[in-house]
Amino acid sequence: xxxxxxxxxxxxxxxxxxxxxxxxxxxxxxxxxxxxxxxxxxxxxxxxxxxxxxxxxxxxxxxxxxxxxxxxxxxxxxxxxxxxxxxxxxxxxxxxxxxxxxxxxxxxxxxxxxxxxxxxxxxxxxxxxxxxxxxxxxxxxxxxxxxxxxxxxxxxxxxxxxx
Amino acid sequence: xxxxxxxxxxxxxxxxxxxxxxxxxxxxxxxxxxxxxxxxxxxxxxxxxxxxxxxxxxxxxxxxxxxxxxxxxxxxxxxxxxxxxxxxxxxxxxxxxxxxxxxxxxxxxxxxxxxxxxxxxxxxxxxxxxxxxxxxxxxxxxxxxxxxxxxxxxxxxxxxxxxxxxxxxxxxxxxxxxxxxxxxxxxxxxxxxxxxxxxxxxxxxxxxxxxxxxxxxxxxxxxxxxxxxxxxxxxxxxxxxxxxxxxxxxxxxxxxxxxxxxxxxxxxxxxxxxxxxxxxxxxxxxxxxxxxxxxxxxxxxxxxxxxxxxxxxxxxxxxxxxxxxxxxxxxxxxxxxxxxxxxxxxxxxxxxxxxxxxxxxxxxxxxxxxxxxxxxxxxxxxxxxxxxxxxxxxxxxxxxxxxxxxxxxxxxxxxxxxxxxxxxxxxxxxxxxxxxxxxxxxxxxxxxxxxxxxxxxxxxxxxxxxxxxxxxxxxxxxxxxxxxxxxxxxxxxxxxxxxxxxxxxxxxxxxxxxxxxxxxxxxxxxxxxxxxxxxxxxxxxxxxxxxxxxxxxxxxxxxxxxxxxxxxxxxxxxxxxxxxxxxxxxxxxxxxxxxxxxxxxxxxxxxxxxxxxxxxxxxxxxxxxxxxxxxxxxxxxxxxxxxxxxxxxxxxxxxxxxxxxx
Numbered sequence: 001x002x003x004x005x006x007x008x009x010x011x012x013x014x015x016x017x018x019x020x021x022x023x024x025x026x027x028x029x030x031x032x033x034x035x036x037x038x039x040x041x042x043x044x045x046x047x048x049x050x051x052x053x054x055x056x057x058x059x060x061x062x063x064x065x066x067x068x069x070x071x072x073x074x075x076x077x078x079x080x081x082x083x084x085x086x087x088x089x090x091x092x093x094x095x096x097x098x099x100x101x102x103x104x105x106x107x108x109x110x111x112x113x114x115x116x117x118x119x120x121x122x123x124x125x126x127x128x129x130x131x132x133x134x135x136x137x138x139x140x141x142x143x144x145x146x147x148x149x150x151x152x153x154x155x156x157x158x159x160x161x162x163x
Numbered sequence: 164x165x166x167x168x169x170x171x172x173x174x175x176x177x178x179x180x181x182x183x184x185x186x187x188x189x190x191x192x193x194x195x196x197x198x199x200x201x202x203x204x205x206x207x208x209x210x211x212x213x214x215x216x217x218x219x220x221x222x223x224x225x226x227x228x229x230x231x232x233x234x235x236x237x238x239x240x241x242x243x244x245x246x247x248x249x250x251x252x253x254x255x256x257x258x259x260x261x262x263x264x265x266x267x268x269x270x271x272x273x274x275x276x277x278x279x280x281x282x283x284x285x286x287x288x289x290x291x292x293x294x295x296x297x298x299x300x301x302x303x304x305x306x307x308x309x310x311x312x313x314x315x316x317x318x319x320x321x322x323x324x325x326x327x328x329x330x331x332x333x334x335x336x337x338x339x340x341x342x343x344x345x346x347x348x349x350x351x352x353x354x355x356x357x358x359x360x361x362x363x364x365x366x367x368x369x370x371x372x373x374x375x376x377x378x379x380x381x382x383x384x385x386x387x388x389x390x391x392x393x394x395x396x397x398x399x400x401x402x403x404x405x406x407x408x409x410x411x412x413x414x415x416x417x418x419x420x421x422x423x424x425x426x427x428x429x430x431x432x433x434x435x436x437x438x439x440x441x442x443x444x445x446x447x448x449x450x451x452x453x454x455x456x457x458x459x460x461x462x463x464x465x466x467x468x469x470x471x472x473x474x475x476x477x478x479x480x481x482x483x484x485x486x487x488x489x490x491x492x493x494x495x496x497x498x499x500x501x502x503x504x505x506x507x508x509x510x511x512x513x514x515x516x517x518x519x520x521x522x523x524x525x526x527x528x529x530x531x532x533x534x535x536x537x538x539x540x541x542x543x544x545x546x547x548x549x550x551x552x553x554x555x556x557x558x559x560x561x562x563x564x565x566x567x568x569x570x571x572x573x574x575x576x577x578x579x580x581x582x583x584x585x586x587x588x589x590x591x592x593x594x595x596x597x598x599x600x601x602x603x604x605x606x607x608x609x610x611x612x613x614x615x616x617x618x619x620x621x622x623x624x625x626x627x628x629x630x631x632x633x634x635x636x637x638x639x640x641x642x643x644x645x646x647x648x649x650x651x652x653x654x655x656x657x658x659x660x661x662x663x664x665x666x667x668x669x670x671x672x673x674x675x676x677x678x679x680x681x682x683x684x685x686x687x688x689x690x691x692x693x694x695x696x697x698x699x700x701x702x703x704x705x706x707x708x709x710x711x712x713x714x715x716x717x718x719x720x721x722x723x724x725x726x727x728x729x730x731x732x733x734x735x736x737x738x739x740x741x742x743x744x745x746x747x748x749x750x751x752x753x754x755x756x757x758x759x760x761x762x763x764x765x766x767x768x769x770x771x772x773x774x775x776x777x778x779x780x781x782x783x784x785x786x787x788x789x790x791x792x793x794x795x796x797x798x799x800x801x802x803x804x805x806x807x808x809x810x811x812x813x814x815x816x817x818x819x820x821x822x823x824x825x
Contacts, residue, residue: 026686048547054405056549059398061766095544100551106543114530114556118523125519129512132433132505148432151365 026058029073040076044069047089048099056099166231169219170310173260176212176267177300179205183270183293187286191359199286206274206289209296210267217251217264220309224251229320232313233257239322239743241714249333250323255473256309258336262453263299265337265344266292273348273373280369287355288348295347298480306473322714322743331391339384339411343449345377346414349421350446353439354488357495362435367428370442372807374425378418379798385411386791397749397764399684399779401787404553409532410452413525417445420521422798423514431503431576433511436496437518443492447485448525453477455532506578513571520564527556558613565620565672568665569595569627573634587634591626598622609681617676624669628662656804664797667790674786683780686766690773698780700761701725707765707774715741717750720765720774724754736765736776760784 031037041058047068049060057065057072068089075085089097101107183205190198220233224247229235237254238247252261270292277285303309326332352370356362388408393401402408421441428438505511531548538546573587599619601607608614632647635658639646651659683698691706705721717739724732732754739748751764759782766775 028688046551048549054403054549096547099547099549101546101548107546109543110530110534110538110546110548110552114523114527117526117530118519121519121522121526125515128515129507132511133507134504148364151363152368 029069031076036076039082040073043076043082043085044072046086046099047072048097050093050097165219165222166228166310166312169216169223170308172212172215172219173263173300173304173308173310176209176216176263177297177304179209179212180293180296180300183209184290184297185293186290187293188290188358191283191286191290196282199282202286202289203274205293206267206270209293210264210271213260213264213267213300216310217260220251220257220260221248223310224248227320229318230312230314230316231309232311233309235313235317235320237323238320239714240319241742242320242323242328243713245330245333246323246328249327252336253323253327256303256307258340259299259303259307260309261337262340262344263296263303265340266296266299266347269344269348270296273351277369283359284355284366284369287358288351291351291354291358292347295351295484298484302473302476302480306476320743322741325715325739325741325743325746325748326395328714328741329391329395331387331395335384335387335391337384338380338387342377342379342381342384342418343411343414343452345373345380346418346442346446346449348377349374349418349442350488353442354491357439357488357491360495360498362439362499364429364432367425367432367435367438368806371422371425371429372802374418374442375422375798375802378415378422379795379802381411381415381418382791382795382798385415386788386795389791390788393784394751394753395749397751398777399682399751399762399764399781401678401784404531404550406455406532407452409528410455413528414445414448414452416521416525416528417441417448420518420525421445423517423521427511427514431505431511433503433505434515434518436492436499439492439496439499441518443485443488444525447481447488450477450481450484503577505576508574508579508581508584510571510574510576510579513567513574516567517564517571520560520567523560524557527553527560531556562616562620565624565668568668569623572631572661572665573627587630588627591623591630594626595619595623611680614676614680617672621669621672621676624665624672628665628669632662654805657801657806660797660799660801660804662797663800664794667793667795667797669790670786670793671790674783674788674790677783678781678787681782682784685778686775687778688769688773688775690771695778697778699726700731700780702763702778704774704776706772707768710737712739714743715739715748718765718768720752720763720776722752722763724761732761734761734763736763738765738767755785757785758783 026041029037029040031040044057045059047057049055049057049062049065049068051062051064052060055062055065057068072085072089075088080088086098095101095107101110103111183202186198187202187205190196190201220231222228223231223234224238225244227234227238227240227247229238233254233256237250237257242250250257252258270289273288273292274285277288349370352366352373356366385408388411389401392403393399421438424434424438424441427434531553534548535546538544569591570584570588573584575583596619599615599622602615602618607618633643635655636643636646636650639650641649647655685695685697687695689695689704691704694701694703696702701724703723703725705723707718707720710717710719717737719735719737722734722736723730724734734752734754736752737750739750741748749764749766751762753763754761759780762777762779762781764777764779766777769775
């Protein structure tokens with residue numbers, strides 16, 4: 001029963017989160033030129049909707065996302081540059097607001113970590129390749145080979161060399 | 164009464180699983196034949212009882228028996244019957260039961276189709292599957308019983324999550340689970356081989372078709388999920404790098420590495436311990452995916468109940484399975500001989516690089532999915548790892564994979580000469596470079612450098628594989644068509660399966676490249692009677708009206724799409740409110756085509772009959788799923804290869820006698 005109540009509460013929360021969205025479309029934000037509109041669009045696509053699951057500010061219909069879109073619009077209209085707007089938002093919400101985490105010491109792990117691991121993998125592969133060149137061919141004994149052949153060769157299925 | 168029968172059947176299935184994990188294994192170790200022969204009947208019995216439990220739950224859903232808590236939470240008397248059935252796996256408990264059913268099904272299939280395998284091997288494989296089944300059945304009975312009763316009985320159920328009331332999603336989880344669980348067979352074969360201490364080419368040949376079948380299901384399952392997200396979520400994307408998508412992608416990536424590595428093990432008896440490690444990883448990642456999704460460690464639309472008790476159980480189970488199998492691996496693998504010699508330029512090397520790249524992709528996905536958790540755990544701040552990070556990382560590696568994919572299959576086993584390879588592939592190379600130049604024209608590329616690269620790589624795959632087919636048929640008799648047909652009904656299935664799957668990759672690349680760079684998205688407000696022109700299509704909005712569905716009410720927009728003067732489609736996107744409550748759902752309307760989709764999704768009513776809505780033009784988007792479909796088809800063709808069929812028909816003594824000595 002408590003599980004039922006819990007999930008009901010959860011769906012109510014989700015409902016609140018999604019909000020009774022007021023009218024919105026990106027077209028309704030008016031700019032002096034189409035270029036500026038594109039710039040606006042690109043900018044909000046880089047920002048994360050803070051209350052959503054994996055959605056950008058451009059895609060989200062949540063209320064907070066709409067407020068933030070309006071905020072960004074207002075700042076752009078006030079003549080602030082993209083960097084100024086981003087700095088302001090990062091100051092207020094942290095790096096989390098950026099969809100693409102910036103490259104800085106605390107994110108080195110994120111950006112370079114995988115490549116270190118891949119590098120280690122590549123090293124192992126290269127070592128294997130080089131050692132394989134040196135290994136004795138066919139470590140199987142003659143008896144083993146025959147046994148293997150018996151296992152592999154279906155009497156009725158002639159094997160093609162390269163399939 | 165019926166739910167109690169279902170519950171009882173689950174308990175009996177657990178007891179059978181315990182016997183299944185114990186007797187055959189003990190028998191195989193002590194040479195006790197009667198105990199080993201128990202494996203097959205136990206596997207069938209396991210399937211029978213889990214199926215009874217599953218049928219009981221299906222019956223509870225069809226009868227809308229809301230005295231069962233799980234039914235009350237996930238169904239509703241107004242729900243159409245087909246969704247009442249799919250609602251069985253719409254929540255946590257039921258999806259576990261589906262998992263258990265499939266596990267038992269795979270176990271019974273191994274029992275039925277392994278007549279030619281030596282008894283000790285069959286006994287060990289089925290025993291390992293029994294061990295995994297114990298884990299899942301215990302999990303269900305201890306923490307997630309789908310048959311739990313509810314009192315007082317509510318008059319109405321809470322309805323299935325509207326997102327899941329859709330045909331694509333009705334079949335997406337079963338396909339995905341077939342894949343996940345299917346890797347348990349590869350896992351069981353690997354463990355059985357480790358237990359027996361006998362890892363050879365025969366082992367690879369036995370487990371190869373099973374692994375490929377599992378991979379085919381997983382491919383279809385993931386593609387269905389992507390397709391569903393595209394048309395159902397209403398923002399036109401096909402992959403979101405959502406933790407749950409990633410959880411299903413990781414086993415797929417490792418599974419892809421595995422089916423390639425198995426080829427080397429079968430043909431050349433090399434990479435044996437590496438293949439075993441991949442088999443263990445593929446299944447472990449399937450379990451990890453389940454853990455990530457179910458435990459609520461990562462929040463997502465897919466996360467059902469979040470319950471620490473369940474999380475703890477899965478964590479323990481995971482540690483036991485992964486830790487246990489790795490310990491066994493560490494103990495046994497050093498004894499495994501590592502196969503024959505091969506040169507730097509050889510098929511083996513190519514497949515090793517394939518494995519390196521696929522494992523690298525897996526590491527990327529795992530890292531990106533867990534990075535936010537790692538950062539939080541070590542107080543490094545909250546970071547957001549989303550599509551930009553994943554896209555950059557994948558794009559850094561994917562071109563190498565595609566290049567290699569054109570070369571690898573043309574390379575000979577063991578040793579090849581650079582000049583021979585060049586001679587074979589130079590035409591394909593020249594044609595691809597031609598495509599690169601052609602696609603670099605601004606009219607095609609639209610000024611983006613990825614378009615020519617993607618097109619050229621796809622062309623490279625197409626032409627190099629056509630070359631392979633030509634080379635293969637060169638020395639055969641008759642016209643190329645006759646030769647190909649003869650080859651196909653002869654021993655060529657695994658070759659043609661490979662070609663089809665690789666052409667699927669080419670198709671996928673074209674789809675991704677084109678839709679990522681040339682799609683057009685418009686976000687606008689329209690009044691009834693308005694028209695909007697986009698990408699050569701004119702969208703006329705005729706207005707929206709209220710319509711009633713079986714368990715929802717909707718606003719339905721009416722659009723007519725023209726190309727020039729010609730009407731090409733009439734679209735009815737909907738915004739649905741389900742009577743069971745929850746968020747309103749967008750039901751996009753799509754005019755699908757081979758070369759492009761036209762997509763309309765309704766946003767919000769803005770007042771005065773106006774609507775906020777989105778229009779999309781999606782060139783080549785179908786190629787993404789068609790490509791995945793070709794990959795799956797290729798796998799299916801490869802599995803139908805004659806050597807597996809004859810192997811199945813053959814029950815001769817030598818195999819049994821030789822392997823029994825092991």
